[in-house]
Amino acid sequence: MFRSNLRVAGIGVLGILIALVIAACAPVAQQPSSPVAQQPNAPAATVASPTSAPSAQPVSLRMAILTDERILQPYAYVTGYPGWNMLGLVYDSLFVLDANNTPKPWLATGDQVSADGLTHTITLRDGVKWQDGQPFTSADVKFAFEYYQKNTHSRWTPPVKNITSIETPDDKTVVITLPAPDPSFERRLLADVPIIPQHVWKDVTEPKTFENNIGTGPFKLAEHKLDEFYRFEANPDYFMGKPAVDEILMPIIKDPTTVFSSLKTGEIQATTVPLSPELVKDFEGNSDLKVERGPGFATTMLQFNDERAPWDNAEVRQAVALAIDTQKLVDTVLLGYGTPGNPGWLHPAHTFHDPSIKAVYDPAKAKEILDGLGYKDTDNDGVREADGKPMAGELLVQSNNPQRIRSAELIAAALKEIGLNIKVTSLDTDSVDAKTWPEFDVSKGRDFDLAMWGWSAPVMVNPLRMTELVVSDPTKGSINIGGYKNPEVDTLAAELTTTVDPVKQKELIQKLEAIIARDLPFVMLYYQDGIYAFRPATYGQWMYQQGQGIMNKLSFLPNAKP
DSSP, X not given: OBOOOOOOOOSHHHHHHHHHHHHHSOOOOOXXXXXXXXXXTSOSSOBOXXXXXXXXXXXXXXXXXXXXXXXXXXXXXXXXXXXXXXXXHHOOOSEEEOTTOOEEESSEEEEEEOTTSOEEEEEEOTTOBOTTSOBOOHHHHHHHHHHHHHSOOXXXXXXXXXXXXXXXXXXXXXXXXXXSXXXXXXXXXXXXXXXXXXXXXXXXXXXXXXXXXXXXXXXXXXXEETXXXXXXXXXXXXXXXXXXXXXXXXXXXXXXXXXXXXXXXXXXXXXXXXXXXXXXXXXHTOTTOEEEEEOBOOOEEEEEOTTSTTTXXXXXXXXXXXXXXXXXXXXXXXTTOEEEOXXXXXXXXXXXXXXXOOOOOOHHHHHHHHHHTTOBOTTSSSOOEETTEEOEEEEEEETTOHHHXXXXXXXXXXXXXXXXXXXXXXXXXXXXXXXXXXGGOGGGOOOOSEEEEOOOHHHHHSGGGHHHHHOSSTTTSTTOTTOOOOHHHHHXXXXXXXXXXXXXXXXXXXXXXXXXXXXXXXXXXXXXXXXXXXXXXXXXXXXXBTBTBSOSGGGGOTTOOO
16 A cells, blocks of 8 residues: 655654664765656656766665554565565565566576466575575475465465465475466566565464564665664675665654655655655755656545445446546646546556546536436535435545645545535544554455545556455455445456456456446546655665656665566
C-alpha cells in the first residue's frame, strides 16, 4: 500500500540522529558526480550517471523516511512503500525486477518451464550465504514457500497457495508443480516473495511478532530504534558484490517540510519521500542537488465502502465520479506533476490500457443520475435525501498527507454542488487503516463511508494484480478493501489468472478494465509523478525504476547485472 505517512515531528530527533551519524559512522565520501536529471519527456526508466572513480573513504548515506516501518521481516514490516523497499535491502527473492520491471534471475540463475506450463525447475546460484554465514540452499526455498502457505500473509500467501508440490532433488534445484499455468509466476512469486532461512524460522509459530532480520540481502539491519531511525550496514559477502554504499542511516522525520529542508541544507543526502510539487523548480535550480523524475505507478483514489448505502449503488458511484474533475486535481494539487486517473484503474501509459476508456467530468449528468434515482433535496437545505435520510458521508483522509487532504477538500466541495454532504475527517494513518483495512485483512470487514486511498507501484507493475482489487473472495481479492462483489468479475479474474498468452491476457484485462470503469468500486483520481531529489556529492548512482522511483536495492548495486 502507498502510505505517505507524513506525521508531525520536531527537529530535535533529527539533530540527535545527525549527532549519532557523526559520532558512530565513518566520514561521508565526497564524490564528484554529475547525474542528469530526468526530464518530463525522457524515458520512464533511467539511471543517473555514475560518479567518478570510487573514493577510498567509506560512503555513509543519510536517507530520511517518514514513519517507523516496524520490524523489517516479511511478516512484520508495514505493508507497502517504503517498508517493502527497505525489506528488499535485507531479504532477496529468487528473481528481481530490473529498471523496466522485467523479472531477472537473482538468487536463482534460471527457471525452466515444462511444455504444459505446470512444472518450473529453478536452479539456484552458487555461493550464496545467509547473513549469519549459513549456506543458502533449496531447502530454504521450499521451507519459505510452504511457510507462507501455512501462515497467511496478504502479500506472500496468494502467489504460493496454489503450488501443488515443491521438490528439492539437490541443494541447488527446486522443482515446483502447479495445478494450472500461472502467468504471474515469475513476476509475482519469483521476483517478489522474500526467502527466509529455515534454520532461523523453523520453530516460529507467531511470525508477526518474531524479531529477527537475517536475510541474504545486500545490507544487514545493524540497528533500529523505534520512531527514531534504522541503520543498515553493507553485506561484504553479498553474492552480487559489496554495495557501493557502506552504510545507510534512515532517520525517521515525520514532518515532510523538515525532510525537504534537511535535504536542502545537507543534513540528509536523499529521501524516500517524493518531492512536493511546489518545491520541484527550486530544487532543480540548486546546483548541490539533482532531481530524478518519471511517471509514477502509485495510485491515489477515492475508495467507496461498496457494502454501505448509498455507496453500494453503482449509479451513485457513477454520479460521484462524474462530479470530480480529476484534471483540476492534478493541476491544483500536483501543480501538473501527474496524470489524471483512468476510471478502469490502469495508468494510461500502461501497455495493457484500453485508450478508449477515459474519465468524464460532467456535473450536470451527475445531477441527472441522482434525480433519476429519486434522490432529491425536498427540504431545500442543499442536501439530497435517499430513503428519507440525507445523503451524507464521512471521507477519511490521512492526516500526514497534505496533498490527499487538499484533494479530499476539493472532492467534498464538488460533491456539495450535486447535493451530497461529505465531511472530511483527518486521522492518523493507523486509524484510517483500522477502519478501512483492519489488520491488513479484507476478511475482517470495514467501517467507513469513503476514504482517500492508494496502492504502491508494484500493484500496477503487474497488471494481473488488478484482480486482487475487485475479486469477492477475500483469499483472492486480498486488497478489495471496499468489499466490491460482481460474479462477472470473479469469472473473468479466474480465467485471467490461468491465461499465459499475452495477447489473450491483454484482451481479458481490458474487459476487466471496462467493468471497473462502469461499476466504479473506487474512483481513480491521479497518478503522481515520481520526483526524487538527492545530493550527488555523497552518492549519485541511483537507478530510477519505471513507475517506482529510486528506492530499490539495485540503486546500491551499480555493478550488478541481473
